[in-house]
Amino acid sequence: MTTSAPQPPAVRPEPAVGTGPGYVHGYSPAEARRLGDQADTLAGLLHSGTAYPPGSRVLEAGCGVGAQTVHLLDSSPGALLTAADISADSLAKARARVAAHAPGANVRWHHGDLHRLPFADDSFDHVFVCFVLEHLADPAAALAALRRVLRPGGTLTVIEGDHGTACFHPRGEAAQRVVDHLARLQADAGGDGLIGRRLHPLLADAGFRDVAVSLRTMSADSARPALVENFTRRTFIAMVEAVRADAVAAGLTTPEAFDRGVAELRRAAEPGGTFHYTFSKAVAVNP
């Protein structure tokens, strides 16, 4: 892509400082694949309504492996995107994903902590954050840091999940327990897997105005076999399964009990089963 629009602010390479709380899902190749599957399945649901004008300076804070970055580029092909992440390894995967998906895309990559971005005040017209606040010990501090680099009148978009909205049929106590283990491990790591429900007060308390939260529910049943495969199995159940070792190590469960819970959860992806999950998307303005 070539454009004569203003370029994003110059970026001074900076090593990540501190690791922050643990990233509960880990950084394995399987997890990178899961995040890609998840993003592709959810793109229409989560990105609808998000399109930035050509030439606008957009920051994706916490781009991870670029799972959402490619969809941002699809929806806003003329935007000047800066993508930042604290993990150099994730950032390398994001660059590769974008190179494969949109070879000419105009992305500046920044390796660093979103709490301490080296950009000047008011550097961006829009900031986009997806599945990031849930992993932070102090999301309010992160929002303050992001607000600093967002110009007055610019928008912040935040998308997060809430594991408390996971709703499956058939129900089962063992299945509910493994879902709860995921939220518990995320809390133990300093995050909040149930953050979706509190986006409105978080953004309002951080000084944003016109905070508008829309809920987006993904639903999969026998009428939608592709969603059962891509969302119920490959996104949600895969995410739960991936914390097996951590849940056992933390003493929350035994391998047998965990496997029983996952087996029970898998029935939601079998004929007659259903599964749904609600994401929160907040859009707000920097006064």
Next chain:
Amino acid sequence: MTTSAPQPPAVRPEPAVGTGPGYVHGYSPAEARRLGDQADTLAGLLHSGTAYPPGSRVLEAGCGVGAQTVHLLDSSPGALLTAADISADSLAKARARVAAHAPGANVRWHHGDLHRLPFADDSFDHVFVCFVLEHLADPAAALAALRRVLRPGGTLTVIEGDHGTACFHPRGEAAQRVVDHLARLQADAGGDGLIGRRLHPLLADAGFRDVAVSLRTMSADSARPALVENFTRRTFIAMVEAVRADAVAAGLTTPEAFDRGVAELRRAAEPGGTFHYTFSKAVAVNP
């Protein structure tokens, strides 16, 4: 309303036979008011997509106090509506509500059990059921009975809630417990307050085809004070509060613990609080 379209089938008055499982919400004036508030608040969310052509024969099975009936009439003013309920008292309230809301509306009222409707096979073009299956001991039997009076090619619409989708901020264990008491009492009465998640298999197993479930999430936060008042407070919390005596009588809780839970739940309706709840709406065709 006058119309030359065919009239609904003649109705033979029939007393209610059996009371079925208990109606967990009771039949008090306050409850009738709550149901009206709830229906008015939710009408746009729940009824969108439901409009029956003029002259079509529509059965509302389980019309209760007419809370949904008035919205059916608004959306389908030319339909030939038959409204049935097992409670004579509710039916009288429904007649009064419709008389006040739509004085000329063309409604036939039927007092009787929806499992044993006196109508001939294939009497209706469409059947509408809202917040009814959740209170029945055998929703599959009810669906079979409704399918009998629905003509081949006619549609069934079912709307139900699922208390497991209630999602509130701030979270609290005492609040969660009172919500759980409601679902437990409904189960003890033979119903299922978590039926929303299983509408797809229920309708498919009852022989309907093209079952399509859409999820409709109602959300209230400080940006939407009218919804906080009408949905969070007057619909959901009021519904939970109304089972206080039953929950205590059933030994599920003490008055003090129940009140503590409700007080905690009320924080979702205070500034900074949030609440959302997901309804399931299924539409299917009788083969």
